[in-house]
Amino acid sequence: MSEIMLASAILFVLCCCFSARSFAMPFQAGTARRIITPDPLLPVSGGVGTPCPVQEKRGDLSVNAVVFEKDGERVAMAVIDNLGWPRIWGDKSRALIPGIKPENILIAATHTHSAPDAYCFPDEEGNHHADMDYIERVCVLVAEAVNDAVTHLQPAVLRIAVGEAKGKIAYNYYAPDLYDPRCAVLQALTPDNKSVIATLVNYAIHPETLGPHKGILSPDLCGPLRDHIEAEAGGIALFINGAQGGMITADNRSPDGDLETWDECVRIGTLLGREALRIIEKAPEQADPILHCMARDIALPVDSPLMQMLLQQSPMASQMERLDRVVTQLNAVTLGTALMLTIPGEALPNIGYYLKRNMPTKYPFLLGLTNDAYGYMLCRHDFDSFERYQYISQTSMGEMTGEIYCEQALQLVRDATGNTDANH
Numbered sequence: 526m527s528e529i530m531l532a533s534a535i536l537f538v539l540c541c542c543f544s545a546r547s548f549a550m551p552f553q554a555g556t557a558r559r560i561i562t563p564d565p566l567l568p569v570s571g572g573v574g575t576p577c578p579v580q581e582k583r584g585d586l587s588v589n590a591v592v593f594e595k596d597g598e599r600v601a602m603a604v605i606d607n608l609g610w611p612r613i614w615g616d617k618s619r620a621l622i623p624g625i626k627p628e629n630i631l632i633a634a635t636h637t638h639s640a641p642d643a644y645c646f647p648d649e650e651g652n653h654h655a656d657m658d659y660i661e662r663v664c665v666l667v668a669e670a671v672n673d674a675v676t677h678l679q680p681a682v683l684r685i686a687v688g689e690a691k692g693k694i695a696y697n698y699y700a701p702d703l704y705d706p707r708c709a710v711l712q713a714l715t716p717d718n719k720s721v722i723a724t725l726v727n728y729a730i731h732p733e734t735l736g737p738h739k740g741i742l743s744p745d746l747c748g749p750l751r752d753h754i755e756a757e758a759g760g761i762a763l764f765i766n767g768a769q770g771g772m773i774t775a776d777n778r779s780p781d782g783d784l785e786t787w788d789e790c791v792r793i794g795t796l797l798g799r800e801a802l803r804i805i806e807k808a809p810e811q812a813d814p815i816l817h818c819m820a821r822d823i824a825l826p827v828d829s830p831l832m833q834m835l836l837q838q839s840p841m842a843s844q845m846e847r848l849d850r851v852v853t854q855l856n857a858v859t860l861g862t863a864l865m866l867t868i869p870g871e872a873l874p875n876i877g878y879y880l881k882r883n884m885p886t887k888y889p890f891l892l893g894l895t896n897d898a899y900g901y902m903l904c905r906h907d908f909d910s911f912e913r914y915q916y917i918s919q920t921s922m923g924e925m926t927g928e929i930y931c932e933q934a935l936q937l938v939r940d941a942t943g944n945t946d947a948n949h
Contacts, residue, residue, distance in 0.1 A: 550594070550595065550596050550597065551595075551680045551813075552593070552594070552680070552681055552683070552812075552813060552814055552816065553593070553594040553595070553678040553680055553681055554591060554593050554594075554678065554679070554681035554713035554723055555591070555594075555675060555676070555677035555678035555679060555722070556590060556591045556677060556722060556723045556760065557589075557590050557670045557671070557672075557673035557674040557676075557677060557761075558587050558588070558589050558590070558761055559587065559667075559669055559670045559673075560585050560587050561585075561586045561587060561588055561605070561606065561662075561663050561666055562582060562585045562586045562587075563586075563641060563656070563659050563742075566582060566742050567579070567641040567656050567659060567742070568641065568642070568654065569638070569640055569641060569642075569737045569741075569742055570638075570640070570641065570642035570643075570644070570646065570737060571608065571638035571639075571733065571736055571737030571738075572608070572646075572920075573646050573831070573920065574648075575648050575654055576641065576642045576646075576654050576655075576737070577737040577738055577740070578740065579639075579740050579742045580740045580741075581741055582741065582742040582743060583735075583741050583742075583743040583787045583790070584743050584744050584748035584749070585744070585748070586606040586607075586637075586640055586742070586743075587606055587744070588603055588604065588663065588666055588667050589603070589670070589761055589762070589763045590604075590667075590670035590671045590674045591674060591713070591723045591725065591761070591763060592625070592671060592674040592675050592678060593713075593816055593860060594816070595814070595815070595816035596816075598629075598816055598817070598818070599625045599675070600625075600629045600630075600631070600816060600818045600860070601625050601629065601630045601671045601674065601675075602631045602633065602725070602763065602765070602892075603631070603632050603633070603667050603670055603671055604632075604633045604763050604764065604765055605632065605633070605634050605635070605663065606634075606635050606637050606640055606744040606747060606748075607634045607635070607636075607637065607640045607641070607663075608634065608636055608637065608638060608640060608643065608898075609634045609636065609643065609894055609897075609898025609899075610633070610634040610643055610897075610898060611643065611644065611898065611899070612853055612854065612869075612896055612897045614643060614660060614664055615630075615667075615896060615897075617664040618630070618632060618664045618665075618667040618668040618671070619632075621664075621665065621668035621672075622668050622671050622672055624672065624675050625671065625675070628818075628820035628854065628856075629818045629820070629856075630671065631856055631867060631892065631895050631896060632667065632895065633765045633766070633867075633892055633894055633895040633896075634766075634894045634895075635732055635744065635745075635747045635764055635765075635766060635894075636731060636732055636766050636871075636893075636894050636898075637733075637743065637744050637745040637747060638731070638732065638733040638735070638736050638737050638745065639735050639737060639739075639741055639742055639743040639744070639745055640742065640743075640744075641655070641656060641659055641660075641742075642654065642655040642656075643660055643663075644898075679715065679722070680716050681713040681714060681715060681716065681722055682713070682714055682715075682811060682812050682814075683711065683712070683713055683714075683810070683811040683814045683860070683861045684712045684805055684808040684809070684810055684811070685709075685710070685711050685808055685811065685860075685861050685862050685863045685888050686709075686710050686804045686805045686807075686808040687708070687709045687710070687804070687887070687888050687889070688707065688708060688710075688803075689706045689707055689708070690706055690707070690708040690797060690804070691706075691800060693776045693793075693796070694728075694730065694775070694776055694796055694797050694800070695728075695729065695730040695769075695773055695774065695776050696773075696774065696776045697771075697772065698772040698773075699771060699772055699913050699914075703875075704729065704773045705729055705767065705768065705773075705874055705878060705881075707881075708726065708728045708801055708804055709726075709767075709888065709889065709890045710724065710725065710727070710801045710802075710804050711723075711724070711725040711805075711860065711861075711863055711890070712724045712758075712805050712808075713760075714810075720760070721758045721759040721760035722760045723760050723761050723762070723763065724754050724758060724761075724763070724801070724805070725765065726750065726754070726762065726763070726764050726797070726798070726801045727764075727765050727766075727767055727890045727891065727892065728766070728767055728797060728801075729766060729767030729768050729874065729877065729891075729893065730746075730766065730775055730797075731769055731772065731773060731774040732744070732745035732746050732747050732766075732775065733745065733774060733775060734746055734775045734777050734785060734786075734789050734790045734793060735785055735786075735787070735790060736785060741787070743787070743790070745775075745790050745794075746775055746790045746791075746793045746794035746797070747764045749791040749793075749794030749795050749798070750762065750764055750794035750797050750798045750801075751764065751798070752795075753794065753795045753799060754798045754801065754802060757798075757802060758802060765895065766892075766893040766894055767877060767891045767892075767893050768868065768871075768872040768874055768876055768878075768880070768891050769871060769874075769893060770871035770872050770873040770874070770902060770903075770917065771873040771874070771901060772917070773874060775789075776793070777789045811861040811862065814860060814861030815859050815860070815861060816859070816860055817858070817941065818857075818858045818859075819856065819937060819940060819941040820854055820856050821854070821855050821933070821937050821940075822853065822854055822855075823852070823853060823855055823929070823930070824850045824852050825850060825851050825852075825853065825869075825899070825922055825923075825926050825929055826849065826850050826922065826923055826925065826929075827849055827850055827851060827923065828922065828923030828924065829900070829918075829919060829920070829921060829922055831919050831920060832899070832900060832920070832921070851897070851899050851922065853869040853896060853899070854869070854897070855867055855869070855896070855933065855934055856892075856895070856896065856937075857934075857938050857940075857941035859942065862886065862887070862888050863886065863888040863889075863890055864886035864888065864889055864890070864938070864942065865889075865890040865891075865892055866884065866889070866890070866891055866892065866934055866937075866938060867892045867895040868891055868893045868894070868895060868902070868930070868934075869894075869895065869896055869897035869899065870893075870894065870897065870898055870899050870900055870901065870902045870922075870926075871898070871901045871902060872891070872893065872901075872902040872927065872930070873902065873903055873904070873907070873917075873927070875907075876903075876904065876927055876930075876931060879931065880931065880934065880935070883935055883938070884935075884938055885938070885944040899922055900921045900926075901917040901918075901920055901921040902921065902926050902927040902930055903918065903921055903926070903927050904927050904928065905924050905925055905927065905928050908921065908923075908924040908927075909924070
């Protein structure tokens with residue numbers, strides 16, 4: 526009887542060891558891309574107003590996706606070359622992605638000002654000029670990219686770094702030195718031969734070197750940024766904007782005026798790509814990184830008369846529960862030593878600095894224009910306080926948008942990290 530009991534005990538221990546190994550799945554990453562350049566070309570939008578006609582394209586518009594997995598938890602990030610991507614369109618894609626919880630799918634826009642209108646901005650007669658078939662097609666391609674990235678999941682290690690991107694890349698149009706030069710970079714590599722799977726660059730800048738009035742459809746500087754990283758490092762590169770509101774823009778200044786050319790897009794994008802690779806080059810590997818994603822819906826009131834009008838006349842109005850507020854999704858993602866927080870719009874740099882200062886990490890990522898993209902986000906002290914901010918105040922949802930967002934975002938950070946020191 527004792528031999529039987531001993532054999533049973535050994536079998537039990539072996540089963541426990543096997544079970545533990547089977548559930549402790551390694552960290553994995555996978556990527557995919559879909560081209561979303563319209564054929565034939567469509568007019569492009571740089572903001573409120575009627576889209577501008579185009580005659581040519583420089584570079585392709587794309588959606589780039591990366592999926593991370595650890596112990597059965599999956600988090601996806603999909604980045605679309607567009608001015609902004611409202612949640613309503615994002616939810617259409619989420620419904621087509623069966624392998625990942627909808628709240629774990631982050632959908633961002635690069636904020637290029639040379640892509641088709643996805644906001645459905647009305648003209649003076651109340652008519653919009655967005656191509657709804659194109660928007661629906663992109664929703665499908667976003668889902669395709671994420672689903673494809675899942676099929677390419679493979680064991681990975683991480684490298685994460687934050688550093689100052691040096692050189693003539695960005696400046697603040699309203700106050701030249703009031704911007705955040707820090708660039709956050711995350712890279713996933715294969716554990717064996719260290720081949721790069723994905724490089725994520727997070728930096729605050731308006732990709733509006735060309736703008737909507739040049740007759741060119743383009744990813745702007747984001748295309749050359751990705752091209753440089755992929756040529757030098759391999760894998761797929763993704764760019765997610767930061768707190769670039771009011772007005773952190775591409776530094777294309779010259780003695781003869783702004784250089785609004787494709788060559789300047791290439792110069793700025795390549796320089797930012799080179800700096801991102803320099804920043805990440807010596808970062809230590811993280812072989813078994815943490816992966817945790819928390820999501821929460823928040824309601825932001827729509828007090829701005831302009832924004833109320835835009836929503837009321839939009840075809841999205843019929844899909845919204847109320848028109849006096851926008852319900853949007855926030856995410857806090859812990860990925861290795863990085864802590865990522867989404868921004869559903871264009872936060873001004875002082876908001877960005879405040880958030881980073883109160884995020885309990887040395888590696889903060891602020892994912893701007895992610896899960897939604899409704900206007901500028903200002904502190905209430907800045908709202909409509911001086912002439913320089915008149916336009917961004919008008920195109921904000923209201924005086925309290927920034928305050929409500931910061932309070933809710935940092936509460937989400939506290940809940941996600943268990944750190945009660947985030948915020949005061």
